[in-house]
Amino acid sequence: MKPGVSAPLGAALLLALAMPASPQGMRITGVSTAQYIDMRPVVLDSVPVGQVTGNGVFKVSADGHAVECTEGDAWCRYLRPAAVISAVPLIQDVEVSAWGLATGLRAYAQLRFRAAEGDAARFWPSADQAFEAMAAYLELDRGSVLARIGRQWKTSGLGFYNFDGATLSLQPRSWLTLEGFGGRSLVRGLNQSVVSPAIAAVEPWSANDPDWLMGAEIRVRPSPRLSAGALYQRDIRSDAAGLYSERVAADARLRLGRGTLSGNLQTDLATGDVNDARLRLELPRLLGFLPTLEARHYQPYFELWTIWGAFAPVGYDEATASAYWTDPSDRVSLHLSGGRRQYGPATGGMASLPLRNDGWRACADATIRSGAGWTVNGGYAADVGFGAARTDQLLGVRRQFGAGYAGLTGMAFQTLDEFQVDKGRVLGASADVGMKLPASVRIDASLQAYRHAERYSGGIDWNQLRGLIRFEWTIGPEPGRGRLPGGAR
């Protein structure tokens, strides 16, 4: 489907086919989001060799910037902060569900409209894409048979895949579901073909051919305690000369008494690597705590239209423990967690210049709720590892006023990117309000201000202001219902 024309026309056609006529119905939900973001990009600059001091490749400019000087070059280069830009991305989502053409037949569309004010047009992802049909399909649901045709997405153990095509799901037994799907593949988060100009603009070696996504999945639930699923999926080049991906996912969940054991596996058949393997044990309440233990192996995955997979990325193994506690009245809750990860052996480095080979995370947060609608939430989190590190502190208070709320939050976080994008200690404060209005209307707004207390280049104002306002409304009833309740979304 050609983006920009075919998709909206198709969506409009689907919806027109189901214009309300008893007992037909339509439900439309709209979400309007406007953000304001202060940003300060960085730009590549240069300074004459004569104006820098120091020895070797890396020197320092007169105003304190670290610069890189290549031997024989008259200029040293460095990244410096550019002028502040103000981005105002505007997003309008419209979700439409129309039914009543025939038993179980439904038309569904999730459409996104974008506009960009200020510098958002050149900065914000997909800001130049004014319209995007995230989903637009016809669905036939006849109990044990479900079919979809149109633009849709497949959520599975492999993540979130978009495609223009068809899905057929069968449930021959109450415990067994079989599903097959296929169609023209779309780039995740982009809803465009892999050969689209959007990819080519940032990656000259983009894919040569569009691709087809197809897969089959089985899910079984032989007992209320056990469920399992497996998925095989491949991306085939349209010239059938090769694959862009071939992956398998397996997921299972088993209830053991009052505990739960779950696991998932993602494997890339093109490399033989296990990209994500996770085993998670949720234990019964112990001394008032609900403990969870998890073991995980992670290794990034890359599609075969890039060469990245040939660079043999290594992953890490991680063990995590967490516990959740709440008092009987659910007024006070506490969450503690911690984990440690260890990377596999990565050849290519130098023993005399070792890089960090492990990492750890820890978090503690607590929430206290009063009967009068007050909530206080505070916590600390740290994530220290290869490549980057961060610590977070947060303390907030919020008051519920019937169907509305208002809150103030203070936060501080410190980031450190090991490979020198930036480091900074940031103090922030935010105020947020929200209100659920009659007729299924909801409005939320927040304003955040951040003070960058430390940055790698002094004298530059990195402070930031961010704002968001979000307006949500719903028209129409749920299928089979005469009116929309106040609490429905």
Next chain:
Amino acid sequence: MRPRSLLVAAVALSAVAAASGLRAGWAGRDTFPHARHAGLFPLCTGCHAGAAGGGKEALFPTQETCARCHDGKQERVVDWTAPHSRGTNVRFSHSAHARDLAESGLSADCGRCHTADGATTVRAAMRGLAGAQPQACIGCHAHQASSHLAEGALCRTCHLALAQATQLESSDIAGLPKPAGHESAGFVLSHGVNAGVARARCAICHTRESCGRCHLNGPSVPAIAVLESDPRVGALVRARGATYPRPASHRADWDTQHGQAARAASQSCANCHTQPGCRGCHIGEGARKQIAALPMPAPGGPSGALTPGGDRPEVRLEATPGGKNAMKGLAFVAPSTARVHAAGFADSHGPAAASGSSSCSSCHAKSFCSTCHAGSSRPVFHPVNFMARHGADAYGGSRNCGSCHNTESFCKTCHQGAGLSSSGRIDVAFHTGQPLWLLQHGEAARKGLEGCTSCHKQQDCTRCHSASGGWGVNPHGASFDANRMGDRNELTCARCHTVTPGRIPQ
């Protein structure tokens, strides 16, 4: 049987009725000094003539009857009035009982029911006259229980159904005795079993409105539907709230595990739950059939059992309840989050969703996934100002960014706009924090390749790492299987190698 016996029996049974609070009986204590008149009247029916014929107007003597002796000359004038009649639900006929007893050859002496010792002579009976007790009925009737209000009692033998007892006042109905079994903790949850087989017994004290106090699906429950309606009861139950104790089956994780039970017996759910109650969570496409089978609450009627979000309009179900973004950066936890899922479920829901353990679509619309998985319209997944914080998450792979975002279209576009993308040179000042970066970058790339690809183009690497156009530096690890990858897409290899079909360069 002699006529006298019949009369005696009738009088006796009349007394039973009076003691039981019959509509034609005593309203309270016996104010007539029967013992002092014991030697005076040979027959009970001398005064209680109605007991023989069944006419209530003649059941008690009148003032004129007393005045025949208490005329101020023979005896002092007395002021005695017959007990006023009171509404009752007793199904009783003196004459019928007298006839039945006579046909059975049994004595119908009044004292059989109206004395504690069952005296058979009028004199003895009048000396020991007492209010007739239900036990007297039980003594003859085939009552299956040992006492009046016991479980298993055949109530309708002596009692009218409540809806038919039209002379009962609301206060009488409110004061009806409650069997001891009804007080037990589990009675509310288990009464349905008995109600199904003992509808007639329930109807003695209950009408459709009694059940409707809690049951919203009354018309569809046979045991309730057969009950008659009665506005007196309706007015009474409106003043009482509904009671919904939590069944044992509703374990702690019931909120997320009730699907199969609901599919198997949605009518059972309908006893306590309503459509709005379920739709507080089930805002999606699934469970439509089961929910549609549930009742809608009537205006002013019970609202059904409390559900996590259904009855609390202020509750907003959040995508990431409890411990949101814990470990990965903090975010304020919404105060009214309904804890449908366990803490951390936002990060661990993959297996549950992919294996079908939880029927996601029962609660979530398809678009709900896209709340987090498809863009920034609803920024609830990442903590606030994630743009400034995401470095550690991206390097740590804690969220598996690639599940939702494409490195080229998402990361690189933004980094390019911010000036962070590679411009093709390898000697720029980006990695200035690492003076010997060139020597370290190999290991760094292996460990954090996703980070590299968020800024660098492929050609940045093939300037060196290419067999055909670069310096020929081999980027492949020891375990790299060239054939495996080449079998799937030779063009990947051809970026750096001259490929002969069927032969993958090493």
